[in-house]
Amino acid sequence: MAQTNGLFIAGEWQDGAAVIENRNPSDLSDIIGEYAQADSSQLDAALAAARKAQPVWWAAGVQKRHDVLMAIGTELMARAEEIGRLLSREEGKPLAEGKGEVYRAGQFFTYFAAEALRLHGDLAESVRPGIEIDVRREPVGVVAIVSPWNFPVATPAWKIAPALAFGNALVWKPANLTPASAVALTEVIARQDIPAGLFNLVTGPGRAVGQRLVESREIDAISFTGSVSVGRGIAASAVANMTKVQMEMGSKNPMLIMDDADLDLAVAHAANAAFGGTGQKCTAASRLIVHEAVHDAFVEKLVAAAQALKVGHALEAGTQIGPAVSGEQLAQNLDYVAIGKSEGAELLCGGDRLERPTEGYYMAPAVFAGTRNDMRINREEMFAPITCVIKAGSYDEALGIANDSEFGLTAGIMTRSLARASHFRAHMRAGCVMVNLPTAGTDYHVPFGGRGASSFGPREQGRYAAEFYTTVKTAYVSAGLPE
Ligand code: NDP
Numbered sequence: 001m002a003q004t005n006g007l008f009i010a011g012e013w014q015d016g017a018a019v020i021e022n023r024n025p026s027d028l029s030d031i032i033g034e035y036a037q038a039d040s041s042q043l044d045a046a047l048a049a050a051r052k053a054q055p056v057w058w059a060a061g062v063q064k065r066h067d068v069l070m071a072i073g074t075e076l077m078a079r080a081e082e083i084g085r086l087l088s089r090e091e092g093k094p095l096a097e098g099k100g101e102v103y104r105a106g107q108f109f110t111y112f113a114a115e116a117l118r119l120h121g122d123l124a125e126s127v128r129p130g131i132e133i134d135v136r137r138e139p140v141g142v143v144a145i146v147s148p149w150n151f152p153v154a155t156p157a158w159k160i161a162p163a164l165a166f167g168n169a170l171v172w173k174p175a176n177l178t179p180a181s182a183v184a185l186t187e188v189i190a191r192q193d194i195p196a197g198l199f200n201l202v203t204g205p206g207r208a209v210g211q212r213l214v215e216s217r218e219i220d221a222i223s224f225t226g227s228v229s230v231g232r233g234i235a236a237s238a239v240a241n242m243t244k245v246q247m248e249m250g251s252k253n254p255m256l257i258m259d260d261a262d263l264d265l266a267v268a269h270a271a272n273a274a275f276g277g278t279g280q281k282c283t284a285a286s287r288l289i290v291h292e293a294v295h296d297a298f299v300e301k302l303v304a305a306a307q308a309l310k311v312g313h314a315l316e317a318g319t320q321i322g323p324a325v326s327g328e329q330l331a332q333n334l335d336y337v338a339i340g341k342s343e344g345a346e347l348l349c350g351g352d353r354l355e356r357p358t359e360g361y362y363m364a365p366a367v368f369a370g371t372r373n374d375m376r377i378n379r380e381e382m383f384a385p386i387t388c389v390i391k392a393g394s395y396d397e398a399l400g401i402a403n404d405s406e407f408g409l410t411a412g413i414m415t416r417s418l419a420r421a422s423h424f425r426a427h428m429r430a431g432c433v434m435v436n437l438p439t440a441g442t443d444y445h446v447p448f449g450g451r452g453a454s455s456f457g458p459r460e461q462g463r464y465a466a467e468f469y470t471t472v473k474t475a476y477v478s479a480g481l482p483e
Contacts, residue, residue: 005179006036007203008186010049011196016042016203022179025092025323026313027358032090035179038204040212046171047218049197050142054169056195058139065116068192069165073109075188076102076157083184087153088314090180092322092361093277095315105157105185107444108461112161115463119166119470132477137470139167140244141220144213146206146234148226149325150280150383152178153185158444159223160189162465164199171200171219173210175226177325179203206230217241221468223460225249225282228381228453235456246457246468248282248449250381251409253439254402255285256424258395259293261414263301265436269414271305273438274387275365278322280329282454283410283432283440287378288389289398295391299369302389303349306365311354321385323361330361333384337366340377345388346370373401381407395420403429409450410439431455 006013016036024030038046057065076083080103088098121136143163147156156172163170174182186201202209210230214222215237221244224234231249238245255273257266273285290298314322324330330353337351350364365385371378377388392398402411412434413424421435431450432442442448447459458467 005033005183007038007042008190008199008201009042009046009197010200011190013190014042020176020179022090024089024360025325026089026315026360028360029358030089032086032180035183036203038202038209043171043202043204043209043212044218046197046200046202047142047216050169050171050200051218053195053197054139054142054167057164057169057198058167060195062116062119065165065167066113068194069109069113069116069161071192072188073106073113073161076106076109076153076185079188080106083153083181085315086184087178087181088322090178091149091152092314092325094319094322097277098314101151101154104444105153108154108157108161111445112165112465115162115466116165118463119466126476130478130481133474134477135472135474137166137466138473140469140471141168142218143168143170143469144216144219144222145170145172146210146214146222146224146226147172147174149175149177150277150282152181155225156182156185158448158461160199162469163223166466166469168221168469169198171202171213173202173204173206173213176203176205214238215241219243221245223468231456244457244468246460248455248460249453251282251407251450251454252287252379252381252405253283253285253407253410253412253430254287254289254405255412255439256395256398256402256414257288257290257294257298258398258413258415258417258420259291260416261294262416263294263298266298266414267301267305269412269436269438270302270387271309273412273440275306275309275321275385276440278324278363279365279385279387280325280383281440282381283442284383285412285439286382286387287373287402288387289392289401290389291395291398292391292393295389299348299367299389303367306349306367309365311362311364312356313358313360321365324363324384325361327361329383330363333363333382333386336377336382336384336386340368340371340375340386340388343375343377344370345375345377351386373404379405399424399427403427406453407450408452409454410434412437412439431459
């Protein structure tokens, strides 16, 4: 096994107890490599190394942390094309998206490099004369990071960068479907002058390595992105151990298309948000709630837009939609198409598996119309290039449908009315609301997260990230002079 496909523990690359094969979902004959799987003793070694390294890193000070993060970010941005190609090859998103994701990951590091310098505290007057009070932020300690495959470089970056910026050590368990991206990011971090054990990559199956990691009493905090079912299990173990936890999970993001919307813009944004990344985004627009006055015209244009999208090999020029990430994901997608039909929804286009010159997990983007909000296709996160149109008679009805979900990550409205846009912004129960924009696509310097079953715990990203990656200490200081 090539050394670079190993685990990174206590500052050393090492072989795993087993290996898995990583195949390109655009071309199943293309084997990207073999990747190490950790066993429990390797995970324990990573946790012990992190514990030892953390105080050394904190003591190194803000300039050092700034410089290391800046170097990581700068290298990621400079190598966005090369690492993005590897990302697209193993995950299946078109090359432009893979490249953009790696560049964005670099921006998370340079942003948090600067945040490392802004770890400000507070001063307070004591109610008791002669006593000074200060409130400081300190690192939370050793952080467990468990990340998914759909943004295999950006999601870990927005967790790793603040963890390091604020003086923590970490153990990272990436998704087993995208180990090459994890190794590439680790190589960039490992090249820095950092304490051995500060940053550990421990690849392996979620149900074994991931579960042991999040249940460990050797960690102080868990940052997780993934499915709701795994998230529920993590929350339970975090509570049992009193471990700080932050989770970002699924959603069923609504997009309202009002009767006064620019229809062409609405179609472009809906298609982008529904089908970009093969629909494998927690921010995907999966419920399009359309005013009856423009319903038929919107649906006709949306179907034309979906049919015009070029589905193909992620690395081929002109590809707009890549394959599903895995055979299991494709099978789940096709199951949801069957479920939608059996629930009485009308499949207007797509939903079938596609043949391409290379064997891969290709599927035609699907549009369902005539759907009701109580159908499974409108309640469960599908993570597929499938979107569902729901007809509404008024703005109030559309808003009620949008809010009728256990999730609340992003939500959008297409309208020319300032009054409706303002009302939506105030009354939509979601972590991010978008006006005349797609539901997917966020900035890197402001908070990201949702409500309900979509998120749990403090927000990620922007300066709000400090809430999770630090703990606050209040100091009372007296000069100790006699009264
Ligand atoms: P999972 O929640 O299973 O995976 C996310 C991460 O958690 C992976 O690193 C996984 O490891 C790990 N993991 C799995 N089981 C455990 C466990 N018991 N304890 C600790 N960690 C664990 O999601 P999937 O990747 O399987 O995707 C399934 C569905 O989840 C998707 O179809 C989609 O609906 C949703 N999802 C949502 C995401 C979002 O951003 N909202 C992101 C990804 C998925 P490993 O992969 O190695 O098993």
